[in-house]
Amino acid sequence: MHGVGPWPGEWPEGEYFDPELLAHGDTRNVVDAYRYWTMDAIIADLDTRRHGFHVAIENWQHDMNIGSIVRSANAFLADTVHIVGRKRWNRRGAMVTDRYQHVIHHPDVASFRAWMDEREIPIIAVDNVGEAVPVDKADLPERCVFLFGQEGPGLSEEALAAAVAHIEITQYGSTRSMNASAAGAVVMYEWCRRWA
Missing domain, CATH: 3.40.1280.10 (SPOUT methyltransferase, trefoil knot domain)
Structure with missing residues (x-):
């Protein structure tokens, strides 16, 4: 299995975290920095850094x-x-x-x-x-x-x-x-x- 399982221990704080992913794990093809983030949060972050x-x-x-x-x-x-x-x-x-x-x-x-x-x-x-x-x-x-x-x-x-x-x-x-x-x-x- 690729990805990560449910978040172990107390959940992290932050609007960009997805409660469903924290509860059930994140098997998406994303870099580790975006694990457990909502899709909208990932897109918003990418939009601040996109190339020309x-x-x-x-x-x-x-x-x-x-x-x-x-x-x-x-x-x-x-x-x-x-x-x-x-x-x-x-x-x-x-x-x-x-x-x-x-x-x-x-x-x-x-x-x-x-x-x-x-x-x-x-x-x-x-x-x-x-x-x-x-x-x-x-x-x-x-x-x-x-x-x-x-x-x-x-x-x-x-x-x-x-x-x-x-x-x-x-x-x-x-x-x-x-x-x-x-x-x-x-x-x-x-x-x-x-x-x-």
Whole structure:
């Protein structure tokens, strides 16, 4: 069993503690610092510390990687995850982290771009096409959104055109592309290495 059992002894004081979890245990996939906290309290605390980057994924073919990208976004404390295209996505890979992570849906690239433009958040396309700059050599603004494409076809032409910069992950093997969720984790880690 992962997690912790009922709180031993006298209960701690604090509005952020959940009486149900204190009484019955906390088996959620959360770091120890958040054990026995209510979900709302965890979200509120995360909101005081979220990083300046957002993550966006085009979802035209019901990509199975979206849940894993959401989970990584939570692990790296992304501000928000944006789903562009189809609203439905497979939440299984998120391992319930979508409850703690802000997720916004945009029906198309145009509405996504308008949302970002309104907030002056530059769009950085992540795809190994054209003259993309390797992520370790690229300028990664403190406030930006990383836009990832579908597994296989990558980003649409409209999405590439919406971006102010294109970055890629240097690869050394025979495959043309890597798994989208793995690529997301690499890029988020690189941003955190510089700014977190």
